[in-house]
Amino acid sequence: MQLHTLFHGPRPVFSLEIFPPKKSGSIETIYATLDSLKTLSPDFISVTYGAGGNTADTSTVEIARHIKNELGIEPLAHLTCVASTKGQVDERIRQLRDAGVENVLALRGDINPDVPVAKDFAHASDLARVIKAAGFNVVGACYPEGHYENKTLETDIDNLKYKIDAGVTHLITQLFFDNTLFYRFLDLAAKRGVTVPIEAGVMPIVNTNQIKKTVVLSGASLPPKFTKMVSKYDTDSEALFQAGVEYAIEQINDLLSHGAAGVHVYTMNNPRVAKLVYEGIRPALGR
Numbered sequence: 001m002q003l004h005t006l007f008h009g010p011r012p013v014f015s016l017e018i019f020p021p022k023k024s025g026s027i028e029t030i031y032a033t034l035d036s037l038k039t040l041s042p043d044f045i046s047v048t049y050g051a052g053g054n055t056a057d058t059s060t061v062e063i064a065r066h067i068k069n070e071l072g073i074e075p076l077a078h079l080t081c082v083a084s085t086k087g088q089v090d091e092r093i094r095q096l097r098d099a100g101v102e103n104v105l106a107l108r109g110d111i112n113p114d115v116p117v118a119k120d121f122a123h124a125s126d127l128a129r130v131i132k133a134a135g136f137n138v139v140g141a142c143y144p145e146g147h148y149e150n151k152t153l154e155t156d157i158d159n160l161k162y163k164i165d166a167g168v169t170h171l172i173t174q175l176f177f178d179n180t181l182f183y184r185f186l187d188l189a190a191k192r193g194v195t196v197p198i199e200a201g202v203m204p205i206v207n208t209n210q211i212k213k214t215v216v217l218s219g220a221s222l223p224p225k226f227t228k229m230v231s232k233y234d235t236d237s238e239a240l241f242q243a244g245v246e247y248a249i250e251q252i253n254d255l256l257s258h259g260a261a262g263v264h265v266y267t268m269n270n271p272r273v274a275k276l277v278y279e280g281i282r283p284a285l286g287r
């Protein structure tokens, strides 16, 4: 099923993101996680690609195949292009097609000083065009606070139109914690001609490790409600866990009450968190 059809349905789209296990050879661990996530009946599950610039890793394809064929859920395979030649991308496309994958999130990838740029693809839109031509449904990434390489949010939004011209049918946002920034982004995007549905990416923050690594790296603005939560429960891991789940539930319910086209939950491969969040947003999802 091509994912763009989901946005014509009566209810908001609900999707999940997982990442391949860090150590090769431990792919089975993700299958147990996926068995738990299946009970949430997500519209699709996306699988990240090329952690740390390692684009030789085929686990994204293998996991997407498992999601499609063993779980009967639509996978969205991420694919980056900045460090890949056209030949390598063509090979990955062939593998994805063999695995029955119909949807690809076309990404440029971060420019890593330790990994040479391959020069065949400068932007995600270049990859999107190739993937679209190969018959896949193409999805793109977007940034409610602007991508870090741009001086202004407006320029970044204008650049999104290259992806849409290349055939991207919907966008998924980078994580954010302040919904007002997402609403501002939606408004600006609509005014500047970005017409495809935009799914809001939300990451429940449930431990201090995540705060140190993911939150700081993302550069996302932290509203006072968030920083108060973190400082209040800094030394109480269970209380921080509960508060983090609650924060994500409130954030998503607010997004859905404002008519968000869909929510994409960054699960961090933690089914317990995903389930708790799902229970808290289920009525708003209409499920």
Ligand code: FAD
Pocket (backbone or CB within 6 Å): 047, 048, 049, 050, 051, 053, 078, 079, 080, 106, 107, 108, 109, 110, 111, 122, 123, 124, 125, 140, 141, 142, 143, 147, 148, 149, 150, 155, 156, 157, 159, 160, 162, 163, 172, 173, 174, 175, 201
């Ligand atoms: P682009 O769309 O190419 O944008 C990159 C920069 O170039 C932006 O500043 C943009 O404004 C500018 N730009 C775009 N087109 C043009 C143009 N024609 N002319 C001039 N400037 C232009 N990374 C991974 O390695 N693996 C993953 O699985 C992964 N999954 C992600 C999922 C989501 C939902 C998001 C939001 C990000 C993900 N990333 C992933 C990170 C992503 O690869 C980085 O943020 C990367 O820096 C930008 O990728 P992009 O696809 O948005 O690039």
